[in-house]
Amino acid sequence: LENRTIGAKMVRLVKPSANTVRPPRGSWHVQTLDFPLASNQVAYELIRATVVYRHQLHLVNYHLSCHVETWVPKCRTKHLPSSKSGSSKPSPMSKAWTEIDITHCIQQKLWNRKGRSVLRLRFMCQQQKGNETREFRWHGMTSLDVAFLLLYFNDTDDRVQGKLLARGQEELTDRESSFLMRSVRQACSIESDASCPSQEHDGSVNNQCSLHPYKVSFHQLGWDHWIIAPRLYTPNYCKGICTRVLPYGLNSPNHAIIQSLVNELVNHSVPQPSCVPYNFLPMSILLIETNGSILYKEYEGMIAQSCTCR
Numbered sequence: 001l002e003n004r005t006i007g008a009k010m011v012r013l014v015k016p017s018a019n020t021v022r023p024p025r026g027s028w029h030v031q032t033l034d035f036p037l038a039s040n041q042v043a044y045e046l047i048r049a050t051v052v053y054r055h056q057l058h059l060v061n062y063h064l065s066c067h068v069e070t071w072v073p074k075c076r077t078k079h080l081p082s083s084k085s086g087s088s089k090p091s092p093m094s095k096a097w098t099e100i101d102i103t104h105c106i107q108q109k110l111w112n113r114k115g116r117s118v119l120r121l122r123f124m125c126q127q128q129k130g131n132e133t134r135e136f137r138w139h140g141m142t143s144l145d146v147a148f149l150l151l152y153f154n155d156t157d158d159r160v161q162g163k164l165l166a167r168g169q170e171e172l173t174d175r176e177s178s179f180l181m182r183s184v185r186q187a188c189s190i191e192s193d194a195s196c197p198s199q200e201h202d203g204s205v206n207n208q209c210s211l212h213p214y215k216v217s218f219h220q221l222g223w224d225h226w227i228i229a230p231r232l233y234t235p236n237y238c239k240g241i242c243t244r245v246l247p248y249g250l251n252s253p254n255h256a257i258i259q260s261l262v263n264e265l266v267n268h269s270v271p272q273p274s275c276v277p278y279n280f281l282p283m284s285i286l287l288i289e290t291n292g293s294i295l296y297k298e299y300e301g302m303i304a305q306s307c308t309c310r
Contacts, residue, residue, distance in 0.1 A: 008047040008152035013294035015148055017118075027127045029064070035149045036291070037110060037117040044153040049106045053147035055098040057125060064125040067098075068147060071120040072105045099150075106151075123147055209240035209250060209275035211307050228286040228294070235303055242273040242309035251278055256310040278308035 014035050022030040057064040102119075110117045123146050215234045218227045244264045246252045256273040263272050283302035289295050 006048055006152060007154070009154050009298045010044075010152070011296040012151045012153070012289075013148055013296075014151060015292060015294075029125045029127070031123040031146065033121045033123055033147055035119040035121070037106070037119060037151075045156050046103070046107055046111050046151065046153045048101070048150075048152040049103045050099050050101050050150045051121065051147060052097055052099045052150060053123060054096050054145070056096050057146075058096075063128045065128065066123060066125040066146070068100070069122040069124065070102060070105055071122070072109045119149065121147065207241045208247070209238060209242050209307050209309050211277075211304060212237055212239050226288045228288060230285070233283070233302075236277075236305070238275045238277050238304060238307035240275050240307075242275055246273070246309050250308045251306075252309045256308075260309075273309040275307055275309055277304035277306070279305040281305050 014037075016033040017036045018034045020032040022032065024030075051068055053066065053068050055066050057066060106119065110119060213234065214237050215232055217232050218224045219231070224231070242250075242252075242256070242260065244260050246257055246260060252273065259270060259273055262270045280301040281303040282298050282300050284296065284298045286294065286296050
């Protein structure tokens with residue numbers, strides 16, 4: 001993906017929050033588009049900003065050539081190539097869409113400004129010769145049909161990463177019924193008593209701490225109305241007994257080894273180490289933000305890859 005090649009972990013698609021149709025000037029038809037920028041910009045490092053717009057509009061009885069202009073003084077823009085160098089395959093957007101780089105405009109003029117920042121663009125279309133006498137209307141076209149803003153950035157505040165899925169956690173709490181807790185109770189009622197975590201450990205090799213695959217859909221979590229893709233999620237989970245002699249491959253810290261010995265030899269009220277995830281893989285999610293923007297984000301620590309006792 002392009003965001004990875006330029007060093008960005010997040011891509012936000014911003015729709016125009018407002019559009020104003022200006023009176024026609026001869027063969028020119030103009031819309032003013034306003035794009036709201038992130039309010040908490042200090043928490044993000046802007047890597048790149050581009051505007052994607054339709055440079056050709058083919059409507060009934062109308063054929064228009066279009067371009068965009070920024071209202072930012074001394075703004076330098078750069079049209080991006082439709083395909084990567086060395087590739088003869090054209091970009092799918094090259095037929096009707098054009099992408100221009102406005103990173104300099106936003107970084108120098110709008111990013112990290114106090115208060116609400118808005119990028120304002122003029123979307124200007126000119127009727128081809130022979131159609132000027134016909135009355136043109138922007139009928140049936142939304143502002144997203146003509147242009148949108150792409151922001152590529154990274155987190156600069158570790159607290160932001162932990163809060164990005166807070167929306168789903170709040171919804172889970174509001175329903176007063178955790179899907180994960182129901183799953184645990186159902187599993188314990190179906191499986192044998194020995195497999196439930198509340199039962200005594202038998203210490204067998206088969207029950208040692210290990211990684212188990214698990215698949216769940218975002219529909220089951222009640223998050224499918226704001227998570228666009230993917231539909232399925234395989235978080236995996238760790239389950240099993242942390243024996244007194246912890247296997248070397250579990251990468252348990254020294255504290256876990258001592259705690260296991262204390263439980264066995266000194267004080268049984270000190271719990272045994274717990275079987276928990278050790279290594280994680282990231283996961284990319286496409287979601288709808290509360291303000292209607294589309295966000296592509298690579299979330300860290302989403303898929304358990306290995307387990308440990310600690």
